Amino acid sequence: MVSLVTSVDTAHEDVIHDAELDFNGIRLATCSSDHTVKIHDLRSGTQRLIAELKGHDGPVWQVAWSHQKFGNLLASCSYDRKVIIWKETAQWAKIYEYSVHESSVNSIRxxxxxxxxxxxxxxxxxxxxxxxxxxxxxxxxxKIxxxxxxxxxAVTWCPVTYASSSSSDLPASRSALVKRIVSGGCDNLVKIWREDDDRWVEETKLEGHSDWVRDVAWTKYIGHPRTVIASCSQDRRVIIWSSDNFVSWSALVLKTFDDVVWSVSWSITGHVLAVSGGDNKVTLWKENEDGRWNCINDLLRGDGSLSKSESMGPSFL
Incomplete structure (x- = not known):
């Protein structure tokens, strides 16, 4: 079962656009139309505001934590066309600002x-x-x-893959790493890009949406050779794209929702998909052994109420 563990008073003065936990799940970064990024310590079941980062001149759309091996690094992007990378040493400070884009930067990963x-x-x-x-x-x-x-x-990365196989379970010594990203745009398309000879080329174009693609999420099923992408759109649909070889992709419409779908996100194991949309709900989906996707829980955002529909058992984890 899914339950609401806690709620966090972020003290933002305007709409919150993103909230991301760090690698260890003890710090929460939030960003808002109030032009700020805030970092909260959630240890011991409490919340404590430990930093307020000011450097953007417009609504901040997204934040992203780096892997812990690189230290405490946080990136943010904004309507002001800037990407800022922040680092914690004695305190949080801006270490790099990227301002080459000519319009709003909407997504970072x-x-x-x-x-x-x-x-x-x-x-x-x-x-x-x-x-x-x-x-x-x-x-x-x-730049692409x-x-x-x-x-x-929206943009996000493919899990680690190697040139000799579509599996990401091979050791690095076996083959060269192959970098791929997936993006979604206002042209209604999902595109896959691959780094080739030090430049980025379009590898695949996935057509299936009839309106702007708002988010994309790439996962690789643990214990399964298949690679899977979820995309969502203003056409109210979520599409599951899957491939065994990065060449041929199949498309499955998960559902046509009642409103715009803004966000899709995978669980760590890659077997559960969270969908968030304009209907003010977060729904969780899981594929069964027959290849059908069922809604296993839905959470109404804002009041913490939880209902269960089309249950597949006592737990989805």
Whole structure:
């Protein structure tokens, strides 16, 4: 069963757009239209505001924690066209600002730590930027220009894969790492990009949505060779894309919801999908042995009420 564990008073003065737990689940970063990022300590079942980060000049859309091996690093992106990377030493401070995009930066995601310290950014100017830490205070960037007509709304990374296989279970010594990202845009498309000879190329174009794609989420089932992407759209649909070889992709419409679907997110094991939309609900979905997806729980955001529908058993974890 899913239950509401706690609620956090963020003290933001405007709409909250994103909330992300760090790698260890003890710190919560939130961002808002009040132009700030706030960090809360959630240890011992309490909440304590430990930092308020000011550096953006517009609504902050998203925050993203790096892997713990790189220390306490947090990235944020905003309507002000900037991406800021923050680091905690004695206190939190801005260590890098990226302001090359010509319009709002809507989405940021860190790469799997095996690739190094790399951040992907998607913007309303239609481009995707890849920022790579080059040592010290230096960062390098590459841009995928015109990645999506009108704009890019979401970007995320493929789990670690290797050139010799679609499986991410092989040791690094067996083959070269292959970097891929997936993006969703205002052109109604989901696109997969692959790094090839030090440049990023479009590998696959997935067509199935009839309106802006608002979010994409890539997972690899643990113990299964299949790779899976979820996408959601203003067309009120969530589509599950799956492939065994990164070449041929099958599409399954999870459901047509009653309102716009804004966000999709996978559990750590990759077997449960959370869907959040304009109907003010978060629904959880799981695939059964017959390949059918069932809604196993739904949570009405705001009041903590929980209902169970089409249950597949006492627990989905």
């Amino acid at each position: 860190w790469a799997p730590y095996e690739y190094g310290l790399i951040l992907a950014c998607g913007s309303s100017d239609g481009a995707i930027s890849i920022l790579t830490h080059a040592g010290g205070t230096n960062w390098e960037f590459k 220009a015109n990645a999506h007509t009108i704009g890019c709304n």
